[in-house]
Amino acid sequence: MLRELVPPPRFDAERFSTYRPDPAQPSQAAAVQRLEEYAAELASAGGNGSGGGGFGRLFRRGSGGRAAPKGVYLDGGFGVGKTHLLASLWHAAPEPKAFGTFVELTNLVGALGFSETVEALQGYRLVCIDEFELDDPGDTVLMATLLTRLAEAGVGLAATSNTLPGALGEGRFAAEDFLREIQKLADRFDVVTIDGEDYRHRGLAPSPPPLSDEEVSARVTDDGLCDRFDDVTQHLATVHPSRYHALLDGVGSVGWQGVHPVSDQMVALRLVVLADRLYDNDIPVYASGHPLGELFTPELMEGGYRKKYFRAVSRLTALAREGAGEVAHGMG
Numbered sequence: 001m002l003r004e005l006v007p008p009p010r011f012d013a014e015r016f017s018t019y020r021p022d023p024a025q026p027s028q029a030a031a032v033q034r035l036e037e038y039a040a041e042l043a044s045a046g047g048n049g050s051g052g053g054g055f056g057r058l059f060r061r062g063s064g065g066r067a068a069p070k071g072v073y074l075d076g077g078f079g080v081g082k083t084h085l086l087a088s089l090w091h092a093a094p095e096p097k098a099f100g101t102f103v104e105l106t107n108l109v110g111a112l113g114f115s116e117t118v119e120a121l122q123g124y125r126l127v128c129i130d131e132f133e134l135d136d137p138g139d140t141v142l143m144a145t146l147l148t149r150l151a152e153a154g155v156g157l158a159a160t161s162n163t164l165p166g167a168l169g170e171g172r173f174a175a176e177d178f179l180r181e182i183q184k185l186a187d188r189f190d191v192v193t194i195d196g197e198d199y200r201h202r203g204l205a206p207s208p209p210p211l212s213d214e215e216v217s218a219r220v221t222d223d224g225l226c227d228r229f230d231d232v233t234q235h236l237a238t239v240h241p242s243r244y245h246a247l248l249d250g251v252g253s254v255g256w257q258g259v260h261p262v263s264d265q266m267v268a269l270r271l272v273v274l275a276d277r278l279y280d281n282d283i284p285v286y287a288s289g290h291p292l293g294e295l296f297t298p299e300l301m302e303g304g305y306r307k308k309y310f311r312a313v314s315r316l317t318a319l320a321r322e323g324a325g326e327v328a329h330g331m332g
Contacts, residue, residue, distance in 0.1 A: 001108055002098065002108075005104065005108075006099050007091070008279075010282045014091070016035065016085075016088045019081055019088060027193055027194050027195045028194055028195070030192075031074065031194045034072065035085055038072050038089065038158070039093050041156075042093050042125050042126055071151070071157030071188050073159050073161070073189035074192050075160075075161060075194070076193060077195075078310055082194060083131075085160075085194075086130055086158060086159075087099065087128075089126070089158055093125060093126040093156070094125050095125065096124045097124055098126070101130045103131070103241060104242070105127075105146075114146070122149070122155060126157075127150060127157055129158070129159040130159070130160050132161040159189065207291055207292055208320050208323075210290065210291055216255040216288050217255065219255065219286045221253045222252075223251060223252035223253070224255060225253075225255065227256065228257050229259045232274075244273055245281075248281055254283055254285050254286070256285070256286070256289075260289055261290060261295065263299065272309065276311075278316070279315040279319060282319075284319055284320075286320070292320055293317060295316065
């Protein structure tokens, strides 16, 4: 599982040099500079590249060692290139290092156990956490404790989110009851805000119009999957979200027939995870029925998980454009 903690295929070739900051948004160029500096700090800290090596000893608390360097937390709306920059930092940082979504890291703890996860990661030079979102109190305490232990072991930390650290969990559970844990998370990071519009839609027309069922079937490639939308949502309920990546192994394209707005929150959140994995693997999407921009009901789009739903719509729309042969002008 640790070997799988690398950036998704979409970002294999991305580096700081391939990120194209919007000249109208100076915070984007500033974010690149800050992350390049952080990568240099990690490289200059030394270490032997193995668990419990010199880097960990140099920064470990106690025994006269210095505290771990403060992490970097990229905050901004969807589509401003946060994952691109996080992947670029991972590529620039020295080994050993790990890159995973928040869900993947919580799944790692579930599979290995908490102590074993700390033991496995505490010798790393850098741990990157993409899509950092706390959906329940258990995750709040778990991640606050995990990051505290890693930081105390001298591990560099970097994360992305659509929500400032102090506001994690807001609107989703009684965050005021967990302010101490949330504040622990906030204290672990320097916040780097990235402003700008969604690059996936910059200068482009709206989402391609829905296809007919027949057009969806015709466009899905031989190595693709074509299903009724309701069959897709029913099948997702039988598979743990941590396995959605495996569902897409070797899949070249995806077709959904009869797309309609989803109102059930559990169904919607599963679709969010699937949309992320489709986007990670750069898999074109063809759809009939309602436009993908109407995938979630207005009530869901106004609720506590609205940022997740907006991200999913943004990514699915980009994949639909790719399927239609359009090229997004932006940051990879």
